[in-house]
Amino acid sequence: MKKVLDEGKLILIAIPVLIWTLLPIYHLFVLSISTQESMLAGKLWPEKPTLQNFQIVFNQQHYYLTNFWLQLFNSFLIAIATGLLTLFIATCAAFAISRLKAPGGRSIMNFALATYLIPAAFLAIPMYKAMGTFGLLNTRVALILAMVALASPYAIWVLKQASDKLPKELDEAAIMDGANSLQLFRLVYLPLMKPSMVVIGIYALLLAWNEYLYAFLLLSSERAVPLAVGLGLFLSADDAPWNLLMTAGLIYAIPPAVIYYGFRKNMVTGLTAGAVKS
Amino acid sequence: MTTAAMAPPAIASSDATSGQARDRVFWGVLMLAPYLLVFAVMVVYPVAYGLWLGLNWQSYKALFADPIFVRTLVNTVVFLFIAVNLKFLMALFLSGFFVQQRAWVRFMLVLFILPWAVPSIPTILSFRVMLNPENGMINQQLFHWFGIVEGPGWLTDPTLAFASSILVHIWKSLPFWTLILVTGRLAIAQDLYEAASVDGANKWQQFRFITWPSLATLYVTSTLLSMIWTLGDFNSVYLLTGGGPGDLNHVLATLGIRYMRNNNLDLGIASIICAMPLILPMVWFMVKRLSKGAE
Numbered sequence: 001m002k003k004v005l006d007e008g009k010l011i012l013i014a015i016p017v018l019i020w021t022l023l024p025i026y027h028l029f030v031l032s033i034s035t036q037e038s039m040l041a042g043k044l045w046p047e048k049p050t051l052q053n054f055q056i057v058f059n060q061q062h063y064y065l066t067n068f069w070l071q072l073f074n075s076f077l078i079a080i081a082t083g084l085l086t087l088f089i090a091t092c093a094a095f096a097i098s099r100l101k102a103p104g105g106r107s108i109m110n111f112a113l114a115t116y117l118i119p120a121a122f123l124a125i126p127m128y129k130a131m132g133t134f135g136l137l138n139t140r141v142a143l144i145l146a147m148v149a150l151a152s153p154y155a156i157w158v159l160k161q162a163s164d165k166l167p168k169e170l171d172e173a174a175i176m177d178g179a180n181s182l183q184l185f186r187l188v189y190l191p192l193m194k195p196s197m198v199v200i201g202i203y204a205l206l207l208a209w210n211e212y213l214y215a216f217l218l219l220s221s222e223r224a225v226p227l228a229v230g231l232g233l234f235l236s237a238d239d240a241p242w243n244l245l246m247t248a249g250l251i252y253a254i255p256p257a258v259i260y261y262g263f264r265k266n267m268v269t270g271l272t273a274g275a276v277k278s
Numbered sequence: 279m280t281t282a283a284m285a286p287p288a289i290a291s292s293d294a295t296s297g298q299a300r301d302r303v304f305w306g307v308l309m310l311a312p313y314l315l316v317f318a319v320m321v322v323y324p325v326a327y328g329l330w331l332g333l334n335w336q337s338y339k340a341l342f343a344d345p346i347f348v349r350t351l352v353n354t355v356v357f358l359f360i361a362v363n364l365k366f367l368m369a370l371f372l373s374g375f376f377v378q379q380r381a382w383v384r385f386m387l388v389l390f391i392l393p394w395a396v397p398s399i400p401t402i403l404s405f406r407v408m409l410n411p412e413n414g415m416i417n418q419q420l421f422h423w424f425g426i427v428e429g430p431g432w433l434t435d436p437t438l439a440f441a442s443s444i445l446v447h448i449w450k451s452l453p454f455w456t457l458i459l460v461t462g463r464l465a466i467a468q469d470l471y472e473a474a475s476v477d478g479a480n481k482w483q484q485f486r487f488i489t490w491p492s493l494a495t496l497y498v499t500s501t502l503l504s505m506i507w508t509l510g511d512f513n514s515v516y517l518l519t520g521g522g523p524g525d526l527n528h529v530l531a532t533l534g535i536r537y538m539r540n541n542n543l544d545l546g547i548a549s550i551i552c553a554m555p556l557i558l559p560m561v562w563f564m565v566k567r568l569s570k571g572a573e
Binding site (some may be wrong): 010013015018019021022023024027028030031039041042044073074089090092093095097099100101102103105106108110112114115116117118119120121122123124125127128129130133134143145146148149152156160175180181182185207209210212213215217231232234235242244245246249250252253256257258261264268 | 331564
């Protein structure tokens, strides 16, 4: 009896939580299959569900969507480049700090974490100014570099902790065999670090894919912006075709959700391991 | 490895050891260099440059003469206070729910993470359409079910619009912090609870004397970090209301960027620097916390 009561209490919590979590996502989906008229009726389910919106988006048949595919490509390009570059930089740094005990490595790592202690919107303004000075404004390179700078400190932190857990004896044995630092890195370190590296690469990739503010500031031309900013351009319009916007938004939201679920187990352990160490 | 173990002990000459040490330092510095370069160019330089631009006294005068700015400062403090506390009370409560070891609860956690995993732009814009006072789903449904002809002006009434952006901010960031607190709860030894329930402690006493003491440090650290991130949250306010209606609902994050977009970089920088009294104590506390955690 008590068991049933407990379960009942849990379900009473679960229902509002599910509604709260899923309502906006459900609404996104409903709009994507609504015609303009049924969208304006605010129905829980559209009168005549249609896939026409997808067709319009795919064929770029609306003046707000003339660069849909290009912008989606930009999103992929920026996210993948950020993932790879962050991975390269952070793996090297974690190796230098954790295995080679590079001079000043620890303090550099602690100092790097300060990046997280500057609120995003506040770092963005001087960064915009700096990008102007470097002549990089409105290039995708600017956004990639910004995202790498934002993702790296945490990436280094997590990789360094994973790296510290590798047994010291492996290094010693390799050095006895006459391996130099680079060989140690390539032949011993990289293979062992692969699981953590996958988590970090995906973390950086998702961060860049989901970013809006920096993309919005650093890029302006319709042909250079990622889809997030392309969709944001609707905001200034009074007659925005919200159902088309939501269709494109749904397409945009699917890749990170799929990637996240594909790597869910690793992500949760890999990322919270870095955060909950206190 | 095995061959190395079986090989006769190498007599390392001092020459070879110092060569190895030099090799380590060389590669150590070289492999740190890419990050240092990115950090210097993308973080240190912009921040230093921003601080230098912020030395212009005139911009602060102009800033405080702008009534929107003064209102924004108040908004920011209110936003921060309500959003962070409400979010963490919810996260604390929900972490107690999600820590239950049941298959269906674990499946629900998978769904619960969605707001955090998907990008802001589609979801916050979905909120924006849903909360539209005339033809948004919420007010249309209020009419349909309860006959309310004129539903609340979620995005047109200044107070409600502000509340809505807090709600959206919480919706987006709640899953992450709940997950962190769930992880914290999982680290508590289960036999403590068993011993307590044998001694006849009720649920509240178990929370009060076992869960809370174990979770408090994590809770405070997370709250501080969340305050910093909340202060930098541009999306929730900008994408939902644009700081409106009538520029009444800006927070520092959106106002600074509005100044900048209107080609008034000086005011943008100045408004950031005005946030320093808010940021610095948090940063100081965080650094202390983090370096203690790293030991």
